[in-house]
Amino acid sequence: MSIKNKLPSLAQVYPVYAIIVILTYGWTIYWALWKLPSWLDFLPLGEIGVIFCYLVATNFFESLLALFGVIIVSLVLPRKWFREVFVSRGSVLAASILISIMIFEYHFDKPSDYFYKFPSYLPLILLIAGVLTFLAGWIRMIRKAVEVFAENAVIFLFISLPLSLLSLIVVIVRNII
């Protein structure tokens, strides 16, 4: 079977990417809103805007990295297992891993925790993600629910993609001039 046959279509990629965008951009924006009052205390609005450009540009690249990971899984696993139910299983796989990372990051902050503890948590994260991903394709009701949610989430891409492009331009321009 060729690689092309295992690659998801764009129509399948968008909903999964939307889920990734909600979680990656959402995590950063959530904490940025906590930080915003402090920035407002001493930074002009223009500079705060530029900081947000850096944040959004960074989120853009990390969301692409996460999407790339899901597509790799699609290439590795049999077509029937993943490619054919890409929206539901891809969304649940991405969400379960990203939410696990959130929980880990919420509880640990030292670099040594990340190097020594995260690898020991990783099998558990992968096991949970694997089970949930399997269920998302196997139980019809869950599959449908995930698909409906993910397809509706695509609307966020209409905001995040232009914003990311604009942010990238701002970051590039400020570092060239």
Add this chain to the structure above:
Amino acid sequence: MIRMSRRDFLKLAALTPAALAFSQTMAPSRLGADSPNIIVLVFDAMSADNLSLYGYPRKTTPNFERLAQRSNVYHSHYSAGSFTTSGTASLLTGLYPWTHRAIDEGGQVAPAFAEKNIFSLFGKSYDRAGFGQNVWAELLLGEFRSNLDVHLPPSAFSIREQLGGALFQKDSPVSYYAYDDFLYRLGDSPNSLIFGLLDRFIFGYRLRSIPMDGYPSNSRSVENYLNIPHSDNYKIYYKLEDIFRGLLAQIQQLEQPFLAYFHLWSPHAPYTPRQEFIELFKDDGFEPPKKPKHPLGDQLSVAPIQYARLLYDAYVANVDSEFGQFLNQLDAIGMLDKTYFVLTSDHGEMFERGIIGHENPLMFDPGLHVPLLISAPGQKSRSDVYSQTNSVDILPTLLRIAGREVPAWTEGQLLPGFGGVEDNSRATFTVDAKLCSSFGKLSIASMAMRKNGYKLSYYLGYGKTDWFELYDLQNDPEELTDLFNENDSTSNIMKDELLTAFNKNSGPLQG
């Protein structure tokens, strides 16, 4: 069309060398003949009250004392701010915090004053270098970056560093705000979900192999790296000897005359002395005076405060030792014969009244009294100045030394020994307003005014009532007896003067 004969051409050709020579004399160049070099070395969080240079019983600074033998030594020098941002901004602008408004943690000088910094005032005829190892100092240097010829990142000369902002040095300080002060800041969860995880994982891996030679380590611990000097919130691990070695190399690369501002993190917490210094003062019998806890303090008990003081003193001794090597090397290359060398700090550190450190709004001397030594080129003798001075005085003094005009807007005065006179009747100030917006009215603030040997502190907005404290610094240097009394003339005169100054400057930022 103008026609040129062969004769005209030859005449013009003959003039070319003269024209070239003339154009070179008119081109902007750094004229080093008369202008001295200036090195400003700032040690972060170094309290004068813990230095043997100023009479502290523990022998913490023998090398500072060696420098003092060829310097003007200022005994009553105070920072205008109580932490890095405000203290550094005052040093670099010659303005009090209520004027420059870099009053918040990691804040910036108000846009109207951003061009009123020491680097801009020295102008292009000086090679101007800035190094802020403390990221909050770097945020200010980043704001002044258009006036810097050499701008070193905070991670320079480190053994392990990982700063996102340094990748976008051209866009400092915004890039540091985005990456190092927010997305990847240590001490909290990373605010970038995937890259934050990778960033900390990679840094954790890199810290595994950090060389521990000379520093305490335990083969069973995975956190030995915490014993190496480092910044607690930013990924910068370094050894003092590397920093001084790097600075020396940098100094030798600068075009003369130069102005070099080097702001080191040490001896800021975490206190991480080398193994040989850790027990230097253990069981030495020194008992600091007992002082009552302050309502705005952390209410810590005596034991952890004494332990922190012991470690801090050992770290200061370690810093002093490395500084001694640096001083020797500067001497060996003849740099001190053509350079004004300024040693100071941005604020102090407290180990009393239930407090460790400087993250408090209190106006007691250990947190504000900082060292100041200025060694002139070739100076051979020591001169002691006992009248009170302030960090806002450094900018006008250095401008005068460099033959520059002192601008009228500066709030400092020339230091005694460099054109100024000893004047204890002058009022100087320290301001802390980190809970306020730098754009708005200063409604929660603490401040101190020193005059005629007295210090009046004012705490505004911290409780149901505001209050004053008055100390006689000459007869009660430990600030144990609060003399403030509404019926006392000294209290009232000082109160009126402090309130007048505060009311004049505490309104919303104009412009």
